Amino acid sequence: MPAPISLDDHEAHARNVLDDKAWAYFAGGAADERCLAANRHAWNAPHLQPRVLRPLAGGHTRVELLGRTLAHPILLAPVAYQRMAHPDGELASAIAASAQEAGFVLSTQASLPLETVAQAVRHDAGRGPLWMQLYLQHDAGFNRELVQRAEAAGYEALVLTVDAPCHGARDRERRAGFRLPPGISAVNLASLPPRPERALRPGQSALFDDLLAATPTWDDIARLQADTRLPLILKGILHPDDARQAARLQVGGLIVSNHGGRTLDAAPPTADCLPRIADTLQGSLPLLVDGGIRRGTDVLKALALGASAVLVGRPYIFGLANAGAQGVAHVIRLLRDELEIAMALCGVATLTDLPDDLLI
Amino acid sequence: MPAPISLDDHEAHARNVLDDKAWAYFAGGAADERCLAANRHAWNAPHLQPRVLRPLAGGHTRVELLGRTLAHPILLAPVAYQRMAHPDGELASAIAASAQEAGFVLSTQASLPLETVAQAVRHDAGRGPLWMQLYLQHDAGFNRELVQRAEAAGYEALVLTVDAPCHGARDRERRAGFRLPPGISAVNLASLPPRPERALRPGQSALFDDLLAATPTWDDIARLQADTRLPLILKGILHPDDARQAARLQVGGLIVSNHGGRTLDAAPPTADCLPRIADTLQGSLPLLVDGGIRRGTDVLKALALGASAVLVGRPYIFGLANAGAQGVAHVIRLLRDELEIAMALCGVATLTDLPDDLLI
Amino acid sequence: MPAPISLDDHEAHARNVLDDKAWAYFAGGAADERCLAANRHAWNAPHLQPRVLRPLAGGHTRVELLGRTLAHPILLAPVAYQRMAHPDGELASAIAASAQEAGFVLSTQASLPLETVAQAVRHDAGRGPLWMQLYLQHDAGFNRELVQRAEAAGYEALVLTVDAPCHGARDRERRAGFRLPPGISAVNLASLPPRPERALRPGQSALFDDLLAATPTWDDIARLQADTRLPLILKGILHPDDARQAARLQVGGLIVSNHGGRTLDAAPPTADCLPRIADTLQGSLPLLVDGGIRRGTDVLKALALGASAVLVGRPYIFGLANAGAQGVAHVIRLLRDELEIAMALCGVATLTDLPDDLLI
């Protein structure tokens, strides 16, 4: 197989590197994987409008986000258990992100301690942002402790995933008989006490009356904000009214996401939701998006649709599987280069004030 | 072949279990099977709109139907000759439905006596409804007698199929040379006297002038209502005006159905017809729908489009073929579980008062 | 291969019966054969709206056309050189049409004398109409003589093909190296003197300055009408203005046709053109349509879109190849039966006054 020269090449290559279970876990989506496919296709729908003979000298990909200037608008999305993809796991991904000036969001379910990852990255201003992803667990004390660890380790924002109160119908994983391999676990959750199971009365639902009995609500957001000095970014917003509610709570930002098509297969593609939410927010909150971004042209489209930055997930995991930190760095590099080319061919020298008619 | 973990898996598995003729009968549709395919695809068109951080504790799938509370809105549609799928036939399906709190609609062309089936199911309130499907036959006395047997046996409603005055162009069956295997027949029609054939004059049509010469009309509905104390549900309504007419006659409910794509291949998919009819009825009649429902997300969409409950047909027959009552129960269980997950991911705790913007 | 039970089955079967050259000639279309495919797909777009519980007794498929009552609205379109498909050629097709009460349109390029065909068919009122198709040739005397022969032989209308002033880009035929096999020719054109070739000056076009130098125009229509007592039907009308012009000339009828996708591959499908033309004519002229009709549901749709009758071409040629007159009769029978079923399932007892909302 020839050397990968696109994100899709990395995916095809990783198919041969990962074992079947890990492949099912990382590559799969919910149910019939329509959302997974729709996420990608939705970016193809709008065309970019090339412009010619415009001054391009001194162009750059810099964007502002949460008070910092980023070299480019690409972040690595939180993905669990990266040591399943490569022995170096999240460490490799974070180092590659840091080398390539990309942001990195560590998953709560990382297979390495959050402190280990934080220590390994560059600490100069050139590095992209380092964020920590959370699920609110059933134990308030544990949640506070985890937030404090993240703060202490130098994470700059908390990314709370709000779109997965329960697992989706992960048919591909179930077909593959997925389970975590020995030696890999969510080490940062090791001290979490087990969830007390409720006894169900007849006619009660294991989902609604046990698992979701204490699922977080908007009220918990305010509490979490009170517990941390870090900006809180909500990941998994798809409805304008939820965005509005988040803005009312003055969160630090939003990520338009359908969890990479891993939860509700009937969810709309993020490229379709993004402009509706951008319209609602009118710039009042930083807005990010993930889901199906595979090309520099997709990044430019996302920004034209109102995003400040984008996250990619599976592609860098495939790069990680293929070649560790080098593979991750290559994936970021490809995307950056393609973004610059797309800008040049659209006559766009910077990512601020993109023309209104950049998309057709 | 791995264990089925979705309704489609049950279908794929059953392909290897059923002989070619039974497969053609159960899986096939009319003509080019466009309607069969369109039924399924139409459910994919609307997206569900996820909502986040909403209270979900105590959620449930209960719905009200014909004066009863059902544990969930899933019924098993009438399917003929189930002993072709499995020796236990309709008995297995009815028992599984009863165990899983699903409604069961026995076909007039069942391969077991309606009394045998009725006696085998649970009789407590937890069981889903038990209904009997009818075709109006050419002999009024026989019709009355069959209705009386259904009443006596404890069936709670009559489901009159109105969309099949004649067979569709069942090309797949004809290609497979389908005929009923020895020992399997419509035992509940055993006492029906043969239809007297009319002599045709030249230029007359065997269809219009013989077979359809006495096909039931709206007038027969009132007569049938007079002959029974059971609510009468019309199955096979696709046009709002027919729904309006049924409402005028104060029938017990309607099933939006195109006979699973087995009659008119050019018929519209039920997911497209449902909202038009719901709009017309404005809740004046209980409304059910079948055709192509394969996922819990489809069930939730059907309810968002105005249905009170849904029926599935082929999927449970495939479960039956694969593992008898256990297979049928598994199919219902999968659909219930997926429905709960879909509700949770949409921030919907109950099926009453679904938000207007649940579908995009 | 199992016995054909649909028109498509006849096509698949004929593929194995016809030699490659004949197959290319009969089955092929122009250029990339997009029009050929679009003709068929366009009939699938509108759905038929089933209605229930309507009186169907005494229903029939009769239609009025050019002052006669036809048993059903299906005619066999003109197709050249039918002895390439079967030794009995046009004779078999005409006899089968006559037996099945279908109309028959003999091609000018028939491989049998028009008189032979006319003598072989039933002469009672039950027979469908017998029409003769014409191309206006370069020799006015020959044209008159051919018309007189058609009149004398009992043809009831002339069908003038107006959509093929030149051949289309028949790539499939050229790839197959098609040429007429020995012993097969356009016998009814045998006495036509050869077209005098014009000498071209430099820069002149062999097409425009030679072949099309005397191509017929609207003026020739009036002349042809003056030369015959038969109604003149124009075949190949796709533009409403051309239909209007034809109505002004009081022709006997129009056939909406794109020559079965054999001339201009970029032409629109006939199912799309038909309603526009029906709208323009408002019933002022009998309107027929051909192109891609393969199912009884297509026939019903065509009538709902404004046609008085339909023509099928390739399907009966495939029936002819498969089993001579019996094959042709089978094709017609299948289509009639499917039409009756479609009517019954739509609650339509007759083809006059089809409901406005029969199509969705």
Place this chain on the structure above:
Amino acid sequence: MPAPISLDDHEAHARNVLDDKAWAYFAGGAADERCLAANRHAWNAPHLQPRVLRPLAGGHTRVELLGRTLAHPILLAPVAYQRMAHPDGELASAIAASAQEAGFVLSTQASLPLETVAQAVRHDAGRGPLWMQLYLQHDAGFNRELVQRAEAAGYEALVLTVDAPCHGARDRERRAGFRLPPGISAVNLASLPPRPERALRPGQSALFDDLLAATPTWDDIARLQADTRLPLILKGILHPDDARQAARLQVGGLIVSNHGGRTLDAAPPTADCLPRIADTLQGSLPLLVDGGIRRGTDVLKALALGASAVLVGRPYIFGLANAGAQGVAHVIRLLRDELEIAMALCGVATLTDLPDDLLI
């Protein structure tokens, strides 16, 4: 493989003639090659509206362009390194164009001297136009010298490519490991001094701060116009505002082009851009179009959408690969013949004053 009888046949044939690297270079597009595919499909979307019984005698394909009458509206687009396709390279293409009365646009990156090519073509009025394509290079002196050579050699217009300030993501080429074979080079650029590389500071972009630091802008257009007596045609215009700006500068004409899908894969298909630009210009500038034209019907559609003439690129290169000058001539001949047939079948005798409703 049978003899090619369509442009697609030439492509299929050339696949077997060209080595993998040359194939990747000539046939490939940018990134996922969506634009390459969309260019072709977009021509299929509008249908041509056939008209019947119109006078066609004396019809012709002549068009006026830049003060000359062309025998037909087909030009050969600039394509680099044609000696990779055939030893005779650009010489064969230019001679074939000249023989078939087609225009020829020599690429700046031709593999033969521009003077050699110019001397080989016919010099009478019957020949199509001979144009020279330019990229503005980093050396103003070199640019002037190249323009003077083109003028001296008899080129009649300059075609400045403005849509490729940098290469696109040419994944196919990179996968194939494309590089120029020994002995083939851009001979007309031989005297161009190497571009001085700029030293980049940290955080600077190799693309924006080095390669594109001196990319041409609208200001350079006026300068180039001042340096030549030849009309200047801008190739690669897709936005109406860029067309308007070009009109303000009174350039000689525009070519609506996305560089054959070789630069920005997210660019819109040219068939979609053409009518918007034609609408903007209202005939104030000669307008040409390329991208995906493979059939005479496509040429007629392009003219109906507002183009004065069209260019084809890959198809003639495939003809060149297949049979040198004869192959190129065959490609042009096929397209001319198909154009004449399409005109005849649409009832269109000339290309001026095409009817408004020629497209549906």
